[in-house]
Amino acid sequence: MTPRPATNSFGRALASHAILIAYTVIALFPVLVIVVNSFKQRNAIFRSPLSLPNSETFSLVGYETVMAQGDFLHYFQNSLVVTVASLFFVLLFGAMAAFALSEYRFRGNSLMGLYLALGIMIPIRLGTVAILQLMVAGGLVNTLTALILVYTAQGLPLAVFILSEFMKQVSDDLKNAGRIDGLSEYTIFFRLVLPLVRPAMATVAVFTMIPIWNDLWFPLILAPAEETKTVTLGAQVFIGQFVTNWNAVLSALSLAILPVLVLYIIFSRQLIAGITAGAVK
């Protein structure tokens, strides 16, 4: 933890906590409403959406529907496979590109960096039609591979941008010491540099993971088949044009929070762990 200067002002501490608590409440409120209402009967959801479930209104009917209808476990699995695989490739290729950009002097280095960062400013959805044509031509429609490829492309620009900034800060002396000890460039990258930019990797992982997990657009267009449905797409079956099964929708969304929460907790621990302290002065 970062040390803070000692403050003895109780009022100041109170004020800062009040602001932080207010922000937390605002941020968590929609999530809380979803989770709370997923445990209530349909009537209760509409009659008093903000009240907690009591013995009268408590009901697991939403979860029962979700479990009974559709293959939600399978949807979860699809979402996890897509998210974890995309994340892996984004971090691997992003870090490698960032290392090359920050470590080696070559012609067009800064142009290449700019080109790779351009993707941050241009939304990938603008290319949806072309991507779909590409996937059709490649026979990849209705496969998880299609989603992983698209999400990898979507995540790379930000990853390269953030990681190359961090890699510039890794001591040159350390890398040179490795070279003199006979380590290969790959060993230097994987064993010396990557552990030192772990906090940055965790940041990139969190920023990359959430949009992928929550995305509805590409699963709907590229992989809407039953066996490749992701969990956000799966939840849509309960939203009809005329009737929406709110119990089931809220339950599905509540369940969808869990895996991504676990992933987030894993990465946020990495964010805090600073093993770089004392490596170089």
Added chain:
Amino acid sequence: MGSLELRNVRKSFGSVDVLRGINLEVADGEFVVFVGPSGCGKSTLLRIIAGLEHATEGSLIIGGRDVSAVPPAKRGIAMVFQTYALYPHLNVRDNMGLGLKQAGMPKADIAARVKTAAAMLSLDALLERRPAELSGGQRQRVAIGRAIVREPDLFLFDEPLSNLDAALRVQTRLEIARLHDEIGTTMVYVTHDQVEAMTLADRIVVLHGGVIQQVGSPMELYNDPANIFVAGFIGSPKMNFIEGSVVGRDGVHTLGVRPEHITLDSEGGDIEGRVTHVEHLGADTNIYLDCAAVGLLVVRGFGEQLVEPGSRQYARFDTERTFAFSADGSRAGV
């Protein structure tokens, strides 16, 4: 074995020439120090010797073998860095042994070498610690140990003392000198600090603007500087430079005289001035004399000197030890 030869080494980054033709021979077992102001190319030269940077032109011979195209790990060198550059994920023992492990040496031999080096640097008690658990001085000793276990033909030091505090710097300096006496390997040492250069070196190489200004033993450089740059760079406080015509030396463009070769006299001397400031250092005293015609002169007196700031004094030069320079900065005949 550990001799080093540089033949016409040049280095340019784009259109900037950092090194403009370096020729140098270092004998086996010699301790050579590259010294110069920042940006003079000394670190680049060391990195070229280490193989971390390619020379634009010229060749590099270590132990009679042209290593210009050989990767760093195969040049028979070891390097100690300013920022220690220890591997943060390894303990002291593995930090020291990694290079040998990479070279495929048997574990028992590595352990033996690490043990010897650790004993030499009194690191025995720290072998299981990680770099983060060591103090700055200990880290630099580990970095030196990592270099020793490789048993290189040539040691390279890149400003190894710059990150240490003053007391540790003196101590580590002595340790490096002792190390050189013990193992007798050729060492090349880069620093911007002339005290380190003077105390450690067999020979000093003064670099400026990518060109070698002078090569010689510390006392040669002090007593017989080749040009005005070397004269001003070696010695502290800096040598005083006076226009020759002001002190009646019409044939001389610039006259150089070291602060320790001037004596103060209230009766008469070469030049008159007013004492503006006196620095008492205990062992000696620096006196700043404002002379109207030549500006500020620094005079260094031995021991405690009782000179009142504001008083008028004459500076008397030790004529045997003044240096004459011509307009282009080179030494001129007296």
